[in-house]
Every structure is written in C-alpha cells, then in structure tokens.
Amino acid sequence: MISIVAFDADDTLWHNNLYFNRAQDSFLSMMENFAKPTVVKQILLDCERRNIARYGFGIKGFTLSMIEAAIEISASNAGTGDIHRIIKLGQDLLDHPVRLLPDVEPVISSVSRSYNTILITKGDLLDQERKIQLSGLSKYFRQIEIVSVKTADVYRQIFTRSGSDPASCVMVGNSLRFDIVPALKIGAWSIHIPYEFGWELEHDDLPSDSAKYRQIERFLQLPDQIAEIRELVTTEAVGCDGRGALE
Numbered sequence: 001m002i003s004i005v006a007f008d009a010d011d012t013l014w015h016n017n018l019y020f021n022r023a024q025d026s027f028l029s030m031m032e033n034f035a036k037p038t039v040v041k042q043i044l045l046d047c048e049r050r051n052i053a054r055y056g057f058g059i060k061g062f063t064l065s066m067i068e069a070a071i072e073i074s075a076s077n078a079g080t081g082d083i084h085r086i087i088k089l090g091q092d093l094l095d096h097p098v099r100l101l102p103d104v105e106p107v108i109s110s111v112s113r114s115y116n117t118i119l120i121t122k123g124d125l126l127d128q129e130r131k132i133q134l135s136g137l138s139k140y141f142r143q144i145e146i147v148s149v150k151t152a153d154v155y156r157q158i159f160t161r162s163g164s165d166p167a168s169c170v171m172v173g174n175s176l177r178f179d180i181v182p183a184l185k186i187g188a189w190s191i192h193i194p195y196e197f198g199w200e201l202e203h204d205d206l207p208s209d210s211a212k213y214r215q216i217e218r219f220l221q222l223p224d225q226i227a228e229i230r231e232l233v234t235t236e237a238v239g240c241d242g243r244g245a246l247e
C-alpha cells in the first residue's frame with residue numbers, strides 16, 4: 001500500500017552541511033579584520049538567500065555568495081588574494097569526501113528490497129552526481145532525480161510520473177523546508193530525520209495539519225516507522241472499500 005519511499009540525499013544519507021560550515025568558518029576568519037564573525041555570518045546568509053533564485057543551491061552559488069559578501073563586508077577593499085582564497089575554499093568543498101551517516105547503507109538496502117525507492121536531491125548537477133557515485137548507494141534506488149528546487153509541484157510531478165498517488169508515497173529527509181513541508185502539502189507522508197549541523201535556510205514551520213508527519217532521531221528507526229505508516233495506509237484503504245488489504 002506504500003508505492004514509493006523517497007529519500008533526500010545531503011544531510012539525510014551523508015554529511016554535507018558539515019563541510020559548508022567548515023568553509024564558512026574559514027571565511028569568517030578571513031574576514032575578521034573587516035567585521036565581527038556574527039556580522040560576517042549574517043551578511044553571507046543574506047547574500048545566499050538573495051542569490052538562491054539566480055544560482056540555485058550548491059557549492060558554486062555558495063562560492064559566489066562568499067565573494068559578494070567579502071566585497072560588501074570589506075567595502076570593496078578585499079583584494080585578489082582574498083578572492084583567490086575564497087575560490088579555493090569552494091574548490092576544496094567540491095572535493096570533499098562522501099561520508100555516509102550511521103546505519104544508512106544497511107537500512108537503505110533493506111528498505112529497497114520491500115519498496116520502490118527514489119533519490120530526490122537538489123544542488124549542482126556535477127557535484128550531486130559525484131556524491132551519488134562516491135556514496136555507493138545508487139544501486140539501491142529505482143530512480144534518481146537531481147532537481148534545481150524542491151517544491152510541492154516538483155514532488156507531485158516526480159510521484160505522479162512514477163504512477164503513484166502522493167498519498168501512498170513517503171518522503172524521508174532532514175529539511176523541513178525542502179523535504180518535509182512540500183511533501184506534506186501534496187498529501188504524502190513525511191519522515192523527518194534532523195541533522196545536527198543544519199543550515200538556517202532549510203528551516204520551516206510545519207503545516208497546521210501535519211497528521212502525516214513523523215520525526216525520528218536515528219536512521220535505524222526508519223524501517224519501523226515505514227511499517228507503522230504502511231499499517232495506517234492499509235487500514236485506511238480497508239476502511240474505504242472493505243477489501244483493500246487483500247489486494
């Protein structure tokens with residue numbers, strides 16, 4: 001009765017924002033002659049927020065935002081040496097290793113044996129492809145979608161293109177804004193696994209009607225949570241036509 005279990009990738013299956021935070025810390029140190037770290041951090045975040053619509057999500061956009069923020073913070077006094085160091089921070093980010101989060105591989109392997117699994121991730125195309133390949137997880141997904149934004153419409157298109165009613169789909173991810181809330185909006189189930197090094201722009205408020213929202217702390221709890229949802233979906237289907245569970 002559950003047709004699809006879909007997974008976010010960054011910070012759900014493997015560490016990602018951890019590396020952005022490290023690059024950001026280096027940037028704050030670079031800029032300490034111009035402004036306090038809290039000020040630098042806020043200006044950088046404002047730049048990122050403004051630029052998402054132009055550059056999309058990912059390391060290249062983040063690098064351009066650091067350059068723009070450096071120019072603003074230094075009142076155009078940042079030199080080519082500073083710009084070069086920022087570009088190097090971005091290039092180092094593009095080479096960061098892929099470290100799976102605890103228990104991800106055995107759980108994904110197990111879930112993929114019982115359900116149709118889809119990976120839905122956003123960001124720079126080349127970088128997302130690199131991480132997927134290095135993760136060794138692509139063999140567990142029936143379908144991999146790399147998208148530029150993760151909105152309710154995007155989730156609806158992916159689920160319906162796969163021949164599924166969103167009400168029978170489960171989205172698993174770390175981001176309320178990009179994984180959980182848009183999936184809930186189209187009537188899918190959502191399992192939230194918060195990531196300890198989260199990004200401010202991924203936060204959101206849950207919709208008031210969040211009956212299909214679940215939160216777990218560890219990936220290892222996922223199979224039980226999916227089983228509980230399957231039970232609920234099956235019970236609802238039986239309630240509707242009196243024979244759904246036998247189909």
Ligand SMILES: [Mg+2]
Nearest residue numbers: 008010011174
């Ligand atoms: Mg994520």
